[in-house]
Amino acid sequence: MLVFDNTEVAFQDKGKHSLRRAYWIFRLVGSPVLVKTGSLLLKCALWMGLPVKWALKPTVFRHFCGGETINDCEDTIQRLGKVNVLTILDYSAEGKETEEDFEYTKRQIISTIEKAAGERFIPYAVFKPTGLLRFELLEKMQAGQALSNEEQDEFERVKGRFDEICAFGASNNVPVMVDSEESWIQDVVDEMVEDLMFRYNKEKPMVFNTLQMYRHDRLSYLKKFILRARQKGVCSAFKLVRGAYMEKERERARKMGYQSPIHPDKEATDRDFDQATALTLANVEDVAVCVATHNEISCAKAADIMQGLSVPNNHPHISFAQLLGMSDHISFNMAAAGYNVCKYLPYGPVETVVPYLIRRAEENTSVAGQTSRELFLIKREIRRRNG
Numbered sequence: 287m288l289v290f291d292n293t294e295v296a297f298q299d300k301g302k303h304s305l306r307r308a309y310w311i312f313r314l315v316g317s318p319v320l321v322k323t324g325s326l327l328l329k330c331a332l333w334m335g336l337p338v339k340w341a342l343k344p345t346v347f348r349h350f351c352g353g354e355t356i357n358d359c360e361d362t363i364q365r366l367g368k369v370n371v372l373t374i375l376d377y378s379a380e381g382k383e384t385e386e387d388f389e390y391t392k393r394q395i396i397s398t399i400e401k402a403a404g405e406r407f408i409p410y411a412v413f414k415p416t417g418l419l420r421f422e423l424l425e426k427m428q429a430g431q432a433l434s435n436e437e438q439d440e441f442e443r444v445k446g447r448f449d450e451i452c453a454f455g456a457s458n459n460v461p462v463m464v465d466s467e468e469s470w471i472q473d474v475v476d477e478m479v480e481d482l483m484f485r486y487n488k489e490k491p492m493v494f495n496t497l498q499m500y501r502h503d504r505l506s507y508l509k510k511f512i513l514r515a516r517q518k519g520v521c522s523a524f525k526l527v528r529g530a531y532m533e534k535e536r537e538r539a540r541k542m543g544y545q546s547p548i549h550p551d552k553e554a555t556d557r558d559f560d561q562a563t564a565l566t567l568a569n570v571e572d573v574a575v576c577v578a579t580h581n582e583i584s585c586a587k588a589a590d591i592m593q594g595l596s597v598p599n600n601h602p603h604i605s606f607a608q609l610l611g612m613s614d615h616i617s618f619n620m621a622a623a624g625y626n627v628c629k630y631l632p633y634g635p636v637e638t639v640v641p642y643l644i645r646r647a648e649e650n651t652s653v654a655g656q657t658s659r660e661l662f663l664i665k666r667e668i669r670r671r672n673g
């Protein structure tokens with residue numbers, strides 16, 4: 287039986303100091319007022335060019351990020367790896383706009399693949415599409431507007447970057463996961479990633495797309511894609527998430543007067559997430575899945591299904607993933623039970639990672655129960671250590 291509340295296992299990599307830091311962070315992000323005010327002050331400080339690094343680096347940055355460079359992440363990679371929790375390096379610079387920025391991000395992602403190729407504790411690479419392209423370009427394409435000649439060239443360069451990364455991953459035996467983003471650019475991303483899957487997943491899953499199960503159309507997309515890929519003789523590979531842009535999606539749909547692509551309630555999202563997990567697990571021969579969630583029930587259900595299907599815990603097509611600094615009780619207890627478990631390890635210059643940190647703080651505030659669960663377990667471990 288899989289247990290998540292063994293706090294000795296959950297916090298085995300944390301010394302007294304980092305456990306205390308975790309305690310204070312989850313106490314602070316548990317207050318919506320504080321998170322709202324703090325995020326606003328931080329955005330203002332950055333906008334005014336005030337130095338914020340000194341305050342962030344030893345606290346939230348240290349908790350949620352691996353460091354500013356790949357080298358900085360080394361200690362964390364080894365510390366996690368020792369207890370069978372693997373790393374996915376996630377270059378987290380956001381809000382980039384120029385071709386130079388996109389090329390720089392591409393080179394960073396290639397470096398993460400190089401690092402992964404020589405490191406047994408790094409099984410996958412990952413990238414966020416908007417780190418490599420101009421959001422408005424894809425928005426225009428998905429809306430069916432004609433592109434100028436320059437924009438067509440720009441799009442060719444985007445496809446070139448995607449391909450270069452996935453080709454490099456395939457030739458170094460490092461599968462690449464592509465994050466998913468807002469629904470109004472995601473169709474174009476899906477098309478690009480589908481092409482890459484058809485090209486590179488012939489022998490094994492080397493390119494993963496991400497499905498946001500808060501969208502009511504994703505389960506049927508998944509079913510159809512598995513059949514399509516099978517007809518072409520290639521593996522399907524998906525990271526399953528619930529989805530990070532719910533408010534934004536609903537707000538846009540409301541403003542523009544179209545039906546929201548998001549499920550009406552959490553229960554429907556949970557149901558589709560668990561059904562998608564079950565579907566991928568039942569087809570594990572030619573479907574690879576990364577169950578990316580902080581939801582204990584979804585992880586436990588996946589584990590039950592695997593047991594029912596007599597699929598080994600460490601099947602190479604199945605992994606679980608959480609973000610660094612969150613839900614260690616799931617990651618460490620599942621790793622101890624022999625499942626393939628990864629942590630997304632964001633890295634990048636402190637100032638550029640701020641949007642990511644703000645999202646983490648907001649998410650921990652808005653996800654009812656998540657923060658109190660983390661806090662409850664941290665307190666229990668502190669008590670256990672104090673005898």
Ligand SMILES: Cc1cc2nc3c(=O)[nH]c(=O)nc-3n(C[C@H](O)[C@H](O)[C@H](O)COP(=O)(O)OP(=O)(O)OC[C@H]3O[C@@H](n4cnc5c(N)ncnc54)[C@H](O)[C@@H]3O)c2cc1C
Pocket residue numbers: 464465466467496498500527528529530531532548549550551552553555578579580581607608609630653656
């Ligand atoms: C390793 C990893 C990689 C990730 N990659 C991506 C990515 O590429 N793209 C992306 O968008 N997100 C990504 N996420 C974030 C993810 O989508 C979720 O926002 C986050 O993990 C919280 O969902 P949960 O399953 O962990 O937990 P839970 O607490 O069980 O679920 C919270 C989620 O449920 C959904 N939800 C909440 N309330 C409602 C409601 N009223 N109606 C409908 N749905 C609701 C929302 O999606 C919300 O985020 C990633 C997360 C992890 C752990």
